Amino acid sequence: MHPLPPVPPFDAPSTGGSRAVLDASARAPVDASTLALVLETSGSTYVRAGAAALFGEDGLQVGWLSGGCLEPEIATRALEAARRRRVGWMEIDTRDDEDLLSGSAVGCRGRLRLALLPLSLLGDWPSWIDAWRGGGTPLRIAIDANGTIDLTMGARNASWSLPMESPTWDATQARWAVSIAAPPSVLVVGAGPEARLLLPLLRAMGAVTTLVERRPRWRDAGVFADTTIDDTPTGALAAIPRSYDAALVMHHHFELDREALAALAGAPIGFIGLLGPTRRRDDLFRVLPAEVREALLPRLHSPVGLHLGGSGPEAIALSIAAQLQRHLHGVGA
Structure with missing residues (x-):
């Protein structure tokens, strides 16, 4: 019998969906990696609130927030947030007519608002992801524009006060809460x-x-x-x-x-x-x-x-x- 290959590491492409992104975020180099988290959407978008993708040095990317057109700009901003060690914000709006044929030519009429979370600021984040993977409970993340991030998963909770930039858009709200379902x-x-x-x-x-x-x-x-x-x-x-x-x-x-x-x-x-x-x-x-x-x-x-x-x-x-x-x-x- 020929030997079978070993199980790939959890951050390899062998996993998919939210699990692939969060598994990778628990094991990525913390000083140069950023989790891009979708806070809200409107119109026609590739993802919904709660979606995430991981970006890092040397082209590291796990997960997609568009069909591939928006990721280079998100990656640039994500690396900047990691270098500055400050939570960043990003708005991508392709609802105007000219966006159909110009720029990144996404072809969708939608808007994404993202929080860029440097892993170096997220404390015991890996333990949260390990518990999320094995516990069958959604991970709830609430972010305030004043710098507070609250995590809740079942009876477990934590609150961090992090350095943040101001949102890059005229916000009609100052707090966002998203839920990432447990992997099936x-x-x-x-x-x-x-x-x-x-x-x-x-x-x-x-x-x-x-x-x-x-x-x-x-x-x-x-x-x-x-x-x-x-x-x-x-x-x-x-x-x-x-x-x-x-x-x-x-x-x-x-x-x-x-x-x-x-x-x-x-x-x-x-x-x-x-x-x-x-x-x-x-x-x-x-x-x-x-x-x-x-x-x-x-x-x-x-x-x-x-x-x-x-x-x-x-x-x-x-x-x-x-x-x-x-x-x-x-x-x-």
Whole structure:
């Protein structure tokens, strides 16, 4: 068996969404890096309030606030804020007619207002991001034009008084509050040919992944997950300290899938996906107690995955990722 590559660092492009940006901000060089945080938007914009991107020296950039046209100017201003060690402000307004064809030629009619937060001013920021990634709780950031930044995450809170420039626009408000949702969490119970493709794809979508697998043949798929638990489904579900947004049962093994479904029946997980055809699901339900079937049915998606066409592990992994993307973002069927 050929060795599998190690898990890339958390600030590598293997993660996506808000998670990629915040993970990178927790590990970037603090003296030369700035978090650009969107405070408010109006009109047609690429992102909404609460979006963020990280900028630093040597072309460091994680995340996007436009389709690529605005980032060079944001990067310049972000580096200036890092050098001055002062919170900066930036307004980008492309609502006028001439903005459609001139300058950066964004082609959108919108306005962004940003706070530029040098990492050197943010104290124990890495511990906040580590807790945000693992806690399932939104990170709320409130910024006052007078220099105060308040962080709240569940019962945890902090307040910092930071050096700031004055906003570069005529502000109608002096305080902004944004919320960054916790990254979605996916529990994969059992690996198979699809797991080596699906786990990196879920991370690229910004999800935090946990794989439960103890069979030697499939255990090395765990290098593509954030956490691997070497245990049976029953043992793992009893010991896991957190809840998950979704769970996938993917053993390709009848008895292990039966055990996993029985263990998941009592777990507070709103989406449970079962790999395999309808006939196999029916066979599994025939050997599960009635109370387990009743607990699973409202949440069970079987066969898991959208009907996208194609066959094989690649198509199956993509179909599952697509269904999870739709579910996690509240899009109806």
